[in-house]
Amino acid sequence: MKDLIAYCGLDCEACEARLATLRDDEALRQKVAALWSQLNGVEITPEMINCLGCRVEGVKFPYCESLCPIRQCALSRGVETCGDCGDWEGCKDLEAVIGSTPEARARLKGEA
Numbered sequence: 001m002k003d004l005i006a007y008c009g010l011d012c013e014a015c016e017a018r019l020a021t022l023r024d025d026e027a028l029r030q031k032v033a034a035l036w037s038q039l040n041g042v043e044i045t046p047e048m049i050n051c052l053g054c055r056v057e058g059v060k061f062p063y064c065e066s067l068c069p070i071r072q073c074a075l076s077r078g079v080e081t082c083g084d085c086g087d088w089e090g091c092k093d094l095e096a097v098i099g100s101t102p103e104a105r106a107r108l109k110g111e112a
């Protein structure tokens with residue numbers, strides 16, 4: 001699995017938070033912070049928009065670093081991604097992501 005595919009199958013390479021971090025792009029940080037605040041109903045500041053990816057070394061968005069239950073679970077189980085987890089079919093946390101993002105499911109199944 002490519003390093004920039006998250007445990008849940010999302011594509012970190014296409015994530016605007018990562019792009020803003022790589023380019024040190026303050027305007028993009030502000031755009032992402034405003035959008036994610038609206039989508040999640042919590043205040044996300046531009047300073048939080050610093051992330052290099054879920055499964056690679058380096059800075060992470062605070063939610064992805066320590067709050068995301070999928071990342072914490074996958075780390076504790078030592079799986080490469082959730083696609084390698086024997087319990088993935090019935091996993092409610094994973095379903096919350098792949099249920100609305102079929103591309104993520106396909107990546108975990110090696111179909112994309």
Ligand code: SF4
Pocket residue numbers: 006010011012013015016017018051052053054055060061064
């Ligand atoms: S881990 Fe970072 S790069 Fe990956 S989706 Fe989350 S915020 Fe974006």
Ligand code: SF4
Pocket residue numbers: 069070071073074077079081082085086087088091092093094
């Ligand atoms: S139980 Fe398996 S599929 Fe669910 S979050 Fe943990 S590692 Fe991923």
